Amino acid sequence: MSVQKAHPDQKYIEGLKQDNSFVIREIYDKxxxxxxxxxxxxxxxxxxAKDVIQEVLLVIYDQACIKDLKLTCPFDAYFFLxxxxxxxxxxxxxxxxTVTIKEEIVSEHEGANxxxxxxxxxxxxxxxxxxMFGELGKSCQDLLKKSFEIDSMKKVAEKLDISYAYARKKKSLCIGKLTEMIQNSPHYKNLKS
Amino acid sequence: MKEQEYILIENYLADDLTAKELGDFEDKLRTDLEFRETFETYQQVSDQLKHEFTHYSEKEAVKKSIDKVANTYFEKKKEQPKKSSFKPWRIGVAAMILILVGIYAYQEFSTPVYSDYNQYPTVSFQSRGEESESLREAEEAFNSHQFAEAATHFEVLVKGNDNVEYKLYWAISLVETDQFEKADQLYLDILKSESVFVHEALWFGALSKLKQEDNKAASQLLSQIPEESDRYKEAQKLYKKLN
Incomplete structure (x- = not known):
């Protein structure tokens, strides 16, 4: 992530992250x-247009949560792009x-691009x-879901009726398997950030 | 081999490594690029899983909030009329309005001419004994717009009977056949008669002047038609156009 100072419009990202309805409404209105x-x-x-806006807001939300998205340009330019x-x-x-988009998909704002x-x-x-998660074996899917839904691996082990040590090992191996599948995917190389 | 790496990475992320293990792990991250890449991807996957499953309810709540705001926003938008979207049919409507306004303005402001007014209702005279034959012929001629013939018949009738009504229709027929002098004389006679046909004589007398393009005289006659007359509104309208 960039170390640049966040743009004042970061408030929209934070508002979205915090599920603030007022901010969400402001985003729509503006x-x-x-x-x-x-x-x-x-x-x-x-x-x-309604679908596109909703989908984009959810991607921004996901990125804000997972990657701690920091806005370095006006929200308007970024969101529109x-x-x-x-x-x-x-x-x-x-x-x-055959449809040619009426404008180039490039913003005048360098930071936004x-x-x-x-x-x-x-x-x-x-x-x-x-x-890839969908292609993972069912036992791995179940264990990973439970591991992340329930914050204690002990409880997960109890629920799945397996030993705590095995649950922990299995968790790391399942994530490892998923990691491998992603790395071996033909798309992976293009997606390295 | 790989399995051990995953277990190690998991323990590292869970902050569950001994000091020795941690040192070795960090060394490996620095020196082994392949390991480093695996570690980074593993970490990303782990973060994704946390986001998807640990924070599932938070994400659902945000989805609902966005849904709600979006529905309200688009409902409101639907109710508002579009500001200035271009619609080809509007040009058609605009053109139609323009044409209608044009026609109205033309009728309203163009110089009036006699042919705008010379429409007569079908006349039907009551039979008066020996006059009946001539009267029927005059009536027929007038109603079929044979004005020269009608004028002859009315002339005969007026000579036999100084009837103001016959005089009026004789005058109208004369104007239609451009015999203005006699027609205007007859209108004057009627005006002096103080009969119920005075207003009609003023109106048709004015039309006679209109046909002779003597708008001033026409206006003068029209201005004498009083408010109580059936011709008043028509007369006022024509008067305004002439002046």
């Missing part, structure tokens, strides 16, 4: 209109290749993680 306008101008509608990218990717998925890249990378990593 920053949603631009996104909605952009999507509606580019083969989309209000409902699709993320929404544009996400919409562009959706259009590509729908095979609307950098931060958007980091968030997009984070999002791809998260997707790879989820996909």
């Amino acid at each position: 920053f949603a209109p631009k996104v909605i306008h952009f999507i509606c101008q580019n083969n989309g509608d209000d409902a699709q 993320l929404c544009k990218r996400r919409w562009y990717n959706k259009l590509k998925k729908k095979k609307l290749d 950098h931060l958007e890249f980091e968030t997009s990378l984070f999002q791809d990593q998260q997707e790879l993680f989820k996909r």
